[in-house]
Amino acid sequence: MAPQTIEVAVTLTFLRAVGIALSILVAATPVAAQAPQDDPDLDINFAQPDFTLVTLPTTLRVPKFKSAFRVTHRFTRPLGDGSFGDLAGDLFGLDSGAQIGLEYRFGIMRATQIGFHRTSDRTIEFFAQREVLAQGERSPLTISALATIDGTNNFRDSYSPALGAVISRTVGEHAAFYLEPIWVNNSNTLPSEVIDDNDSVLLGVGTRIRIRPTVYLTLEGVPRVTGHDPGSTQIGVGLEKRSGGHMFQLVVSNGFGTTVGQLARGARDTDDWYLGFSISRKFY
Amino acid sequence: MRRFLLFGVCTLAVAGVACDEKLSDITGPTPNLSTSFSSIQQTIFSASDPSGRLACVGCHTDQGRTPPVNLVLTEGRSYQQLVGRASTGKPGATLVIPGDPDNSYLVKKLERAPDIVGERMPRNNGPFLTEGQMRVIRRWISDGAANN
Numbered sequence: 001m002a003p004q005t006i007e008v009a010v011t012l013t014f015l016r017a018v019g020i021a022l023s024i025l026v027a028a029t030p031v032a033a034q035a036p037q038d039d040p041d042l043d044i045n046f047a048q049p050d051f052t053l054v055t056l057p058t059t060l061r062v063p064k065f066k067s068a069f070r071v072t073h074r075f076t077r078p079l080g081d082g083s084f085g086d087l088a089g090d091l092f093g094l095d096s097g098a099q100i101g102l103e104y105r106f107g108i109m110r111a112t113q114i115g116f117h118r119t120s121d122r123t124i125e126f127f128a129q130r131e132v133l134a135q136g137e138r139s140p141l142t143i144s145a146l147a148t149i150d151g152t153n154n155f156r157d158s159y160s161p162a163l164g165a166v167i168s169r170t171v172g173e174h175a176a177f178y179l180e181p182i183w184v185n186n187s188n189t190l191p192s193e194v195i196d197d198n199d200s201v202l203l204g205v206g207t208r209i210r211i212r213p214t215v216y217l218t219l220e221g222v223p224r225v226t227g228h229d230p231g232s233t234q235i236g237v238g239l240e241k242r243s244g245g246h247m248f249q250l251v252v253s254n255g256f257g258t259t260v261g262q263l264a265r266g267a268r269d270t271d272d273w274y275l276g277f278s279i280s281r282k283f284y
Numbered sequence: 285m286r287r288f289l290l291f292g293v294c295t296l297a298v299a300g301v302a303c304d305e306k307l308s309d310i311t312g313p314t315p316n317l318s319t320s321f322s323s324i325q326q327t328i329f330s331a332s333d334p335s336g337r338l339a340c341v342g343c344h345t346d347q348g349r350t351p352p353v354n355l356v357l358t359e360g361r362s363y364q365q366l367v368g369r370a371s372t373g374k375p376g377a378t379l380v381i382p383g384d385p386d387n388s389y390l391v392k393k394l395e396r397a398p399d400i401v402g403e404r405m406p407r408n409n410g411p412f413l414t415e416g417q418m419r420v421i422r423r424w425i426s427d428g429a430a431n432n
Contacts, residue, residue, distance in 0.1 A: 157305075158305060186304055189305065190305060190310065190419070191304060191305040191306060191307040191309065191310060192304050192305075193307045193318070193319055193420075193423065194307070194310070194319065194419045194420060194422075194423040198304065
């Protein structure tokens, strides 16, 4: 196949994926009203101050026509290697290589956000999220529909689309709890002729607890409940500090995955834990 | 109701977007290799490939020579020679155990398992079968090693 034909095919696949993802989200809910000048989405949500836990999305809405950026760093030095002196000598892994992720998200309409996340193993994920139910008098939970698609090799190979729900319950301004069932197609990067399972169903669980006015503890785990489940369940713990529009998060995790497809492929099948950090910035 | 229908249609459409990898993406020098025994016979046992790997039947034939370990891999005879048959090179080993590629001695010899007798196949230091080609052979065995 000629290179131009491949590029056109990849572009069409991408556009089709984005179009479908958007149509899902728009179809899943009634048309939202126009955002007023004093959009409540612009206010700080103390129980849910960021768009992600450690890797899983939250139900925090991006205000209409506003955006946010996030950088993730997952250092590749296992914290258990060598003595404590060795670890301190490597500044707890900061001297080692890292898997780095860059993310940008944008509120295209009220309660609807789209974005992308690229990791340094050249995986690109596009995602869209739409709130379908808000916690309040009518519902004890907030529910968002989530659609993503990963592609490895700069979105040229191994596409893994995913559909899921992000279900949250906030408790005052003190905590938020999450349950996130997500179906990931083509989570196995081998041809279906030589594998048993090509899909994974994740059941992300997580919480964020406000332990000080601007300090949070975040926990999450992403077990695969059925389908392709190599490696082990990725688990992450984060300690966070909110400062204005920034959120600084120190992470300890047993894996490097930050996209839905990577989470479906699991953490490394070892007892190793790794240090990392994330910084997010809201542009509003 | 309309919303749920639309959601269902879109879900199916998203599933259609997924591009499963082609088998030829992993089978390297033998793009036509598939998980049937006839394909393995024609592509691996009976034919050399562009990587320089020699056909198994170059040695494992009884045409004009005595086959190594008394194993004939020519078309029409290889299936009976392999599936469920005891190895003559390693007592107690079975060449192909349907459903169990890890314990099939054919796989062990092709992948150089630590407990093999003699050298890895193809002999004389390869070129050996690629990881993708081995995945296909393993899949044929784990699927029951049918004579298909």
